[in-house]
Amino acid sequence: MCASPARVLPLVVSGLWPPYRPRMRALITSKTARRALRPIVELLDQRIERQVRRVMTNTVVNTTRNAPGSTAADVTQQELQKLRGRQRPLELFFDGTGRGASRLPSAPHLDRTIAELARVTGDKDGAERNVAQAFRLLIALEALGVGRIAGGTMNIVGKLSAVPLLDPPNDEILEIGTLYGMFGAALIRMMERAGRDPRLTIVDPLAGTQLQPGATMGDDASGTPVQGAAVRTNLSLAGAAGAATRIQQGFSEDPEVRALVSDRSYGVIVVDGDHSAAGVAADLEWAERIVAPGGIVVLDDFGHPKWPGIKEAFEKHMATETRFTYLGQVAHSGYLRASA
Ligand SMILES: C[S@@+](CC[C@H](N)C(=O)[O-])C[C@H]1O[C@@H](n2cnc3c(N)ncnc32)[C@H](O)[C@@H]1O
Numbered sequence: 001m002c003a004s005p006a007r008v009l010p011l012v013v014s015g016l017w018p019p020y021r022p023r024m025r026a027l028i029t030s031k032t033a034r035r036a037l038r039p040i041v042e043l044l045d046q047r048i049e050r051q052v053r054r055v056m057t058n059t060v061v062n063t064t065r066n067a068p069g070s071t072a073a074d075v076t077q078q079e080l081q082k083l084r085g086r087q088r089p090l091e092l093f094f095d096g097t098g099r100g101a102s103r104l105p106s107a108p109h110l111d112r113t114i115a116e117l118a119r120v121t122g123d124k125d126g127a128e129r130n131v132a133q134a135f136r137l138l139i140a141l142e143a144l145g146v147g148r149i150a151g152g153t154m155n156i157v158g159k160l161s162a163v164p165l166l167d168p169p170n171d172e173i174l175e176i177g178t179l180y181g182m183f184g185a186a187l188i189r190m191m192e193r194a195g196r197d198p199r200l201t202i203v204d205p206l207a208g209t210q211l212q213p214g215a216t217m218g219d220d221a222s223g224t225p226v227q228g229a230a231v232r233t234n235l236s237l238a239g240a241a242g243a244a245t246r247i248q249q250g251f252s253e254d255p256e257v258r259a260l261v262s263d264r265s266y267g268v269i270v271v272d273g274d275h276s277a278a279g280v281a282a283d284l285e286w287a288e289r290i291v292a293p294g295g296i297v298v299l300d301d302f303g304h305p306k307w308p309g310i311k312e313a314f315e316k317h318m319a320t321e322t323r324f325t326y327l328g329q330v331a332h333s334g335y336l337r338a339s340a
Contacts, residue, residue, distance in 0.1 A: 099149075113331055116331070119328055134156070145180070145234045155301075170267035176272060176273040200246070204226075297336040302332060
């Protein structure tokens with residue numbers, strides 16, 4: 001047929017042109033045809049799958065790296081084992097061996113910590129940046145130091161991030177309960193990163209093991225005794241400010257200890273010693289008197305199911321006449337600010 005436009009146009013309009021192929025395609029793709037062809041297509045699929053499997057298991061892979069006669073499946077298995085073997089030493093940087101807690105938080109945990117930090121500090125960009133920097137610092141210090149930092153990864157990262165973002169009114173920091181002094185060293189670093197000039201005071205009995213009234217604390221996961229030498233080694237990792245840290249051995253409720261370290265107003269007080277309700281109540285009552293106007297109090301393990309005494313003491317304390325305002329919670333730490 002001569003396909004002049006004048007002749008073809010009416011045929012296209014009436015669906016009769018082109019004469020064969022589109023109609024054929026429409027026939028094959030129609031619902032009825034697809035249903036009728038389904039068993040054949042499934043049969044073809046099965047045959048292809050069988051062929052591929054057979055080739056995979058029987059193909060002898062002849063490369064210089066593989067044992068003679070290895071099949072593709074053998075090679076895949078060997079590669080998998082090699083990868084698993086390589087992964088194990090990398091995992092040692094982050095797993096819980098020698099410190100009790102894994103340092104590999106999931107993405108939702110990280111996101112939640114950043115969101116909580118942003119709420120408590122009002123600084124979303126700072127929260128994201130500090131979480132990343134604090135996380136790297138935690139891994140580095142535990143790799144290099146003696147002992148460990150106590151607690152879950154997000155709680156530690158949260159505290160290290162929050163304190164500089166809350167912009168304490170001065171650079172005097174008191175840590176009640178230090179264990180190995182490694183958290184104090186990390187906090188010094190985070191404050192310096194924010195351009196601050198931190199001066200740390202520590203109170204801890206340094207009794208060889210962690211003391212917790214009413215709780216049995218077994219041998220530490222790190223295998224390191226809780227003693228002054230370990231604390232000094234860790235603080236030395238934080239440069240001049242670490243080396244200049246005041247370490248007061250003793251209990252925070254001891255009047256002599258209190259007298260020795262109550263010589264200044266603190267911009268930051270970390271309450272992380274005796275976790276019983278009575279112990280936390282005593283520390284909060286002391287903190288009321290030695291915190292600087294506008295100063296920050298960090299209540300560690302706040303809301304932690306293992307340590308109910310902390311929230312109990314906090315609630316009782318907040319019902320009294322207090323200088324503190326509750327700012328909020330990040331992971332398992334509560335934050336308070338003293339009135340100016
Ligand atoms: C949970 S650990 C501290 C962890 C440390 N702040 C950190 O972040 O790695 C508690 C420490 O407080 C000490 N402690 C217990 N009772 C105390 C008290 N009344 N005064 C001061 N420290 C106390 C324990 O012996 C232990 O070393």
